[in-house]
Amino acid sequence: MLEEQNIKLPERDGVNFEVWPEAIELGRMFADEGYELSLVGGPVRDLLLHRRSHDLDFCTSARPEEFEPILRRFGHDGFWDMGRKFGTLGAMRRRPDGTEVKVEVTTYRSDTYDPDSRKPEVAYGDSLEGDLSRRDFTVNAMALRVPDLEFVDPFGGANDLQKQVLRTPIDPYQSFDDDPLRMMRAVRFVAQLGFHIAPETAEALSDMTDRISIVSAERVRDELTKILLSERPSQGISTLVESGLADLVFPEIPALQLEIDEHHRHKDVFGHTLMVIDRAVALETGEDGPVPAPDLTLRLAALMHDIGKPKTRKFEPGGKVSFHHHDSVGARMTRKRLKALRFDHHLIEDVTELVNLHLRFHGYVDEPWTDAAVRRYVKDAGHLYERLNRLTRADATTQNKRKALVFAHAMDEMEDRVRELKKKEDFDAIRPDLNGDEIMQELGIAPGPAVGKAYKHMLEYRLDNGPVDHETAVAELHRWYEESQE
Incomplete structure (x- = not known):
């Protein structure tokens, strides 16, 4: 050197x-x-x-x-x-x-x-x-x-x-005052290169975090993206929180540092989130796989999947702690934060949907789904199916080996069933057995909301029952329509 x-x-x-x-x-x-x-x-x-x-x-x-x-x-x-x-x-x-x-x-x-x-x-x-x-x-x-x-x-x-140390060429207070984005870059180099920030530089960074407020959301977003796409994203996020920068650029993340009860009846949500990020990264694939590394959508979802927990935490009788509906609450928070950071619309929608669906599979572990429920899971996940499964696997951080094996086996079984069902039908092309024109012709109605409701019902029927012949589909349409008129 x-x-x-x-x-x-x-x-x-x-x-x-x-x-x-x-x-x-x-x-x-x-x-x-x-x-x-x-x-x-x-x-x-x-x-x-x-x-x-x-x-x-x-x-x-x-x-x-x-x-x-x-x-x-x-x-x-x-x-x-x-x-x-x-x-x-x-x-x-x-x-x-x-x-x-x-x-x-x-x-x-x-x-x-x-x-x-x-x-x-x-x-x-x-x-x-x-x-x-x-x-x-x-x-x-x-x-x-x-x-x-x-x-x-x-x-x-x-x-x-x-x-492997980060120092500024001049006084760090002057350097960060000249360009506050350098504070985010320091975190990025921790994540990219595994360096540590020199004590005097780290002290200046923590003292000057408020200065980041003059930097545009787009520039902050770009640095955050580089942190997440690095070789050590969880280390970068941890440094972002420790420095105090996250309080200003991504406050939902340090909010995950919930106090742990003395009996440890619930997890350290922030520590769990860092673990989920690492596990999600490990589940990414090569260039020819379904989720090529590094995948920003999956990594953002891993970072944000539990941000609804602080708002939904409830202390139940007997000392238990619950986080009911933290998935849907977290999804709303995810959309709001990613919009504020000026992320791309499609990325925002994908990450939001992953956060919203990240608990969906858990019911399968207790009681395996019918083929109809499996179809619905795949249909609802859409193009996010492979990412959703990886996020779900990454989120299973239990230290109980028996529970971990049961969960992994259930996920393996479900994925095998999806592969077998896909041999029989194209999930991406699932449509009702009757199209809009056929619905209007059978019911004798003009275009309007009623057609949309009928179409939606027939799609649900298709997901529940698989493909049926034309006569059966027509009979179901008339049965539903007659009941809806009562």
Whole structure:
């Protein structure tokens, strides 16, 4: 691990072998025009961790209008300038093997926040060291000058990387005041890299959590998403709560820290939730499976499945504790919170439905369902069926081995039955045995609410009884309609 500052890497150094040829080429193009260029941030950190990346970040002494022609020449297969107002331009090229290499180049700069503003103000800088001093953490404040491959580490980032510690290059209070989102990023690096936050940095973070309120919901959402999609999402969520940030960005989660009664008659809901997240992650599949990892929908559902418990907790006679209807209450809370965080509408609906259905299977354990009930479960779960089963399995965290085996056996049995039933009929295509036109023709009624009610009844009949012949379906329709008119 490199620990010295401004090291000139030997040509055949092990790290040098991993430097991207595109970075060297782009460095020469900038040098030919008289500009400095350095690889910075994550790519340098990953280089020292022996990780590969195809998205390369650079900073330069040139202004955007000066280096735009260079970047357009470099980027044979793409160019973008959405970040121009922040001093950033990007380009992309494809290697002969089809691999895409994306680069983004930013003028030396400083990002600061007006105390009452949600958006950063951009000021150009004039040196690499000055630019590095304004970055979030020392492990991201290292650079590699190209094409000369001079390693620049003015704040000891390589040493912190080796110790797996997060520190800010400047005073943490000033750093978090300049960009409050850095507090969320600290949590994200805990989840992504398994690092710990240095004591003085953690203290500043906890003292300044209120500052996160000026950051837009979209930016907070993006960091939360990265935390959940990381290798250690439960560790990230735990850190988010411990820091106090969750009280502001996701208050339903720290609210799960319910006091445990002295007889331990109910679970620590927060600890249980962290366990469910880990178990859900373990149940994700490979790319060819039904729930490819990492799956944001499943992980969000695991995080939120019990958020209705604090509002529904009731102390029953005999010292028991109940949480009746926490599934439906939690579903409403889930929709509200995810909307506030500006998540995608379809994702919100899916996660909300998973929270609403997460207790649905439990009745099967006590008394196996009829085929009709199994059909209804699959139909109601729809495209969420595989995720719902994984959430249900993850939620079964009992330490009682006998109960755990009974539950797992019941879930296995139900899934086997679904596979057998699907061999006989396509659950995704289940429709009533009579369509809307046939219903109107049989009953002699015009389009309207009555047709919809009849259609819904016939769908319920189809789910309860499976497919029936036309004559039987017609008889059931008339029977239901006559009763509904009484």
